[in-house]
Amino acid sequence: MKYLIIGAGGTGGCIGGYLADRGKDVTLVARGEHLKAIKENGLVVHSTRRDNIHLKNVKAFSSAEVVDKFDVIFVCVKGYSLHDTIPTIIKASHEKTLVIPILNTLRAGEKLEKALPGITVLDGCIYISAYISAPGEITQGIKIFRVVFGPRENSKVDRALLQKIQEDLIESGIDGVLSDDISRDIFKKFTFTSACASTGAYFDIMAGKMQKEGKYRETFVSLLQELQKIANGLCIQLDCDLIEESLNILAGLALDTTASMQKDMKAGTKSEKEELIFDVVDIAEKYGIDVPNYYKIAKYFGYDRT
Incomplete structure (x- = not known):
């Protein structure tokens, strides 16, 4: 090969x-x-x-x-x-x-x-x-x-x-x-990456802050809950507890871990905010799913489809 x-x-x-x-x-x-x-x-x-x-x-x-x-x-x-x-x-x-x-x-x-x-x-x-x-x-x-x-x-x-x-x-x-079921597995992986990168970039924090109880972790979980609603709307049958699995992955990260999207945004270079944040809002709007936390973060980073 x-x-x-x-x-x-x-x-x-x-x-x-x-x-x-x-x-x-x-x-x-x-x-x-x-x-x-x-x-x-x-x-x-x-x-x-x-x-x-x-x-x-x-x-x-x-x-x-x-x-x-x-x-x-x-x-x-x-x-x-x-x-x-x-x-x-x-x-x-x-x-x-x-x-x-x-x-x-x-x-x-x-x-x-x-x-x-x-x-x-x-x-x-x-x-x-x-x-x-x-x-x-x-x-x-x-x-x-x-x-x-x-x-x-x-x-x-x-x-x-x-x-x-x-x-x-x-x-x-x-x-x-x-x-x-690769669609299921991609969505499952995407949920962690998107929620972690979105929370980290919005608050400008590293993984260690999300690992502790408080508003950063609560935001991370709220985004996962909105992604669960999208999975339900798309009839994606997840084979795990999305929040539990994502929290387990988060717990395994080094305290100073930051997503590549967050690094790129701080450096002022191109980032994956379209793919990791804006696409979530687009999908939610298409299927009539309420995602207020994603929408708030998307607007903060310039989301505008008008």
Whole structure:
């Protein structure tokens, strides 16, 4: 299996790094100083699950330099950059290529499927805390590293290929999960990411403040309750107590953890507020669901669909 990882940041760098370190055929797509450092010195992953990884000869290119065809393409970019990956996916795909978006959004698979007729698009999500700590270096924050993926509704995919991807992930030290209901699993992951990032950004706080009883934690829980209402409205059958599971994940974060959306907003760069906050309000309005806390936060960050 030939893997292409589009986006070699915290998510893609860890997926690609772990796979390549176990001898899988991996090519990374990166940019800027990060790409330059990887080409010159290799990729370093400071891992919390195993010994640190230093791949001295990993294959890394800019999107313009990609010329090969790949069996599996992991798309690991921010939501606002999803459209920019389409030309690379098209030229890197053959008739049996599987594309797996790993983004903090509910609609990545849907958007790619519409833009890539004739290419099989799956859906996926990830549980990880990782970031670019220096050009050519990725640092993991917690031991959780789980990639969940599966076919979109009504799509036909060779199950043997899906199982091969799962096996490669597991052999590489990643908890690879082949989902029997990927829409459910993406929504479940999205709820934590959205509620945590929204609360953190609105109050400008780190995870440690949300872990304690008080208004920050109460806001986090209220957003989860609104997302539960949306799940009910969309007839998504969750297989867990959404609030309990999200609080358990929150409890496992380092005290100084902040979501990437929050970091981007403080830096004044593009952020995923459209995908993580505004889309929730749009979906709620479409289905007549009351989400006052999400609406308040969305308005604070400039939400306006008029």
